[in-house]
Amino acid sequence: MAKPTVVLLPVWGAGHFMPMIEAGKRLLRGSGGALSVTVLLMPAPTPEAAVDIAAQVKREEASGADDIRFRHLPAVDMPTVHTGIEEWVSLILRCHGPHVRAAIAGLDCPVAALVTDIFCTPALDVAAELGVPSYVYFTSGAVMLELLLYSPVLDEEVPGEFSEMDGALNIPGLPPVPPSVLPATMLHKKKMSTYRWFLETGRCYMKATGFIVNTAAELEQSVIDAIADGRCTRGVPAPTVYAIGPVIALTPPPEQPHECVRWLDAQPPASVLLVCFGSKGLLPPPKVREIAAALERSEHRFLWVLRGPPKDSRPGQRVPTDAMLDELLPEGFLDKTKGRGLVWPTRAPQKDILAHAAVGGFVTHCGWNSILESLWFGVPMLPWPLDNDQHANAFLLVSVLGVAVPLRLDRERDNFVEAAELERAVSSLLGGGEVGRKAREKAVAVKAACRKAVEKGGPSDAAFQRLTEEIRRGAINVPKKRD
Numbered sequence: 497m498a499k500p501t502v503v504l505l506p507v508w509g510a511g512h513f514m515p516m517i518e519a520g521k522r523l524l525r526g527s528g529g530a531l532s533v534t535v536l537l538m539p540a541p542t543p544e545a546a547v548d549i550a551a552q553v554k555r556e557e558a559s560g561a562d563d564i565r566f567r568h569l570p571a572v573d574m575p576t577v578h579t580g581i582e583e584w585v586s587l588i589l590r591c592h593g594p595h596v597r598a599a600i601a602g603l604d605c606p607v608a609a610l611v612t613d614i615f616c617t618p619a620l621d622v623a624a625e626l627g628v629p630s631y632v633y634f635t636s637g638a639v640m641l642e643l644l645l646y647s648p649v650l651d652e653e654v655p656g657e658f659s660e661m662d663g664a665l666n667i668p669g670l671p672p673v674p675p676s677v678l679p680a681t682m683l684h685k686k687k688m689s690t691y692r693w694f695l696e697t698g699r700c701y702m703k704a705t706g707f708i709v710n711t712a713a714e715l716e717q718s719v720i721d722a723i724a725d726g727r728c729t730r731g732v733p734a735p736t737v738y739a740i741g742p743v744i745a746l747t748p749p750p751e752q753p754h755e756c757v758r759w760l761d762a763q764p765p766a767s768v769l770l771v772c773f774g775s776k777g778l779l780p781p782p783k784v785r786e787i788a789a790a791l792e793r794s795e796h797r798f799l800w801v802l803r804g805p806p807k808d809s810r811p812g813q814r815v816p817t818d819a820m821l822d823e824l825l826p827e828g829f830l831d832k833t834k835g836r837g838l839v840w841p842t843r844a845p846q847k848d849i850l851a852h853a854a855v856g857g858f859v860t861h862c863g864w865n866s867i868l869e870s871l872w873f874g875v876p877m878l879p880w881p882l883d884n885d886q887h888a889n890a891f892l893l894v895s896v897l898g899v900a901v902p903l904r905l906d907r908e909r910d911n912f913v914e915a916a917e918l919e920r921a922v923s924s925l926l927g928g929g930e931v932g933r934k935a936r937e938k939a940v941a942v943k944a945a946c947r948k949a950v951e952k953g954g955p956s957d958a959a960f961q962r963l964t965e966e967i968r969r970g971a972i973n974v975p976k977k978r979d
């Protein structure tokens with residue numbers, strides 16, 4: 497009989513697609529050949545994302561792993577009316593519901609589980625209808641998962657706007673949380689109609705069999721405990737959390753090192769500040785000017801990945817362009833920083849850069865994958881969150897893990913940071929001073945904990961074994977036709 501398959505339903509996007517495929521490959525290996533993986537591919541919303549995903553699929557297919565197969569779902573109409581990125585993705589998923597159901601029902605083998613992305617709550621209903629166990633693969637950290645699960649409780653506790661309340665929020669397993677670290681969708685209830693998405697997603701998650709979270713228990717133990725004890729869900733036990741991370745797709749370095757890596761080869765150890773704002777990494781001109789002023793004055797070495805504005809700014813369509821450096825940067829900046837700074841105008845190999853001994857600090861937008869990569873290589877951070885889960889992630893880095901030097905930003909001014917503040921924080925992180933020294937020390941300790949977590953017998957490895965076993969046991973034959 498054909499072996500049971502785990503069906504993955506990833507969304508497109510650098511921080512979502514590859515981490516989920518990587519987790520699927522680990523499930524394959526972990527099952528010792530007992531399982532296969534079927535990836536359902538939704539057509540990507542932009543030509544750039546389509547090219548990216550096609551390349552990744554080609555790479556996986558070429559690697560000869562015959563237990564992973566890809567199935568294309570039919571195209572759906574992209575929603576034009578929505579309240580924001582969260583609802584936009586959820587609406588697309590809703591349209592795909594019948595296709596997902598048909599694809600699963602049409603499989604020629606037992607189905608062990610459906611694994612969906614953060615946004616794919618409609619797929620949980622499909623799994624329930626078919627009797628298939630369902631898991632949310634959470635590409636962000638447990639703090640963000642907790643915020644989603646706890647949002648219905650918070651909504652009742654704080655009837656007014658979070659942005660207008662005095663004091664801090666009491667969120668299980670966390671130190672007092674300033675409301676300013678909540679995602680924008682939560683912060684302005686009345687202004688953001690997407691707020692409902694938050695509450696509904698939190699409730700809907702309770703239908704899942706489990707949460708597979710790309711984190712390590714060591715990073716977010718108290719939060720994971722709070723979820724497990726039902727403290728976020730009014731005492732009702734939440735689906736089991738499997739903290740299996742850090743899951744990072746690491747590939748051997750290319751034969752010809754990238755230009756950024758060659759530049760780093762010529763720099764002293766732990767001397768370079770990496771500045772990179774993720775795969776969407778675009779900044780408006782005033783922020784570019786502040787960064788340039790801070791880097792020029794700080795006299796530290798830097799590698800700045802600076803992208804150009806997108807051609808299309810609609811949710812889900814924002815793809816950065818290659819930067820025209822002469823137009824974006826203040827006059828004379830490149831000359832004045834020549835030798836100690838490199839500005840890279842297109843996508844850079846971030847993991848290879850963070851792995852380089854010359855990198856001593858990372859100004860990051862706090863996308864979860866960037867955080868995990870920085871921790872994996874022991875690089876302390878300067879958090880400059882912009883959106884989504886990033887403010888909450890930054891809070892974790894500074895207030896729980898202590899691996900980052902805080903950066904004062906003005907959320908009311910679109911997360912603006914003054915040049916002088918950035919200059920101060922860079923000097924603290926890379927130069928002398930107690931705060932920077934502590935962050936550097938903690939980053940080294942957390943690096944060791946991350947690596948230990950995924951070693952054979954480590955806590956993430958153990959969680960992964962439990963998950964694999966549970967998935968293997970859950971396999972069912974999906975009836976071809978519903979009664």
Ligand SMILES: COc1cc(-c2[o+]c3cc(O)cc([O-])c3cc2O[C@@H]2O[C@H](CO)[C@H](O)[C@H](O)[C@H]2O)cc(OC)c1O
Pocket residue numbers: 507508509511512581582585634635636640679681811812813862863864865883884885886
């Ligand atoms: C899939 O394409 C996109 C996803 C996001 C996006 O939006 C988002 C909104 C929230 O209210 C809470 C979130 O956690 C969240 C996350 C998110 O995706 C990114 O996820 C990464 C890994 O999970 C990473 O942590 C990044 O910080 C998140 O931004 C947004 C988006 O465009 C703005 C997408 O196209």
Ligand SMILES: O=c1ccn([C@@H]2O[C@H](COP(=O)(O)OP(=O)(O)O)[C@@H](O)[C@H]2O)c(=O)[nH]1
Pocket residue numbers: 509510511512772773774775776777801842843844845846847862863864865866867869
């Ligand atoms: O120039 C870049 C920008 C980003 N990334 C990678 O893209 C992912 C970004 O994911 P993250 O969750 O940090 O943020 P997002 O891009 O989803 O906001 C990470 O794996 C980065 O290493 C990269 O390789 N080069």
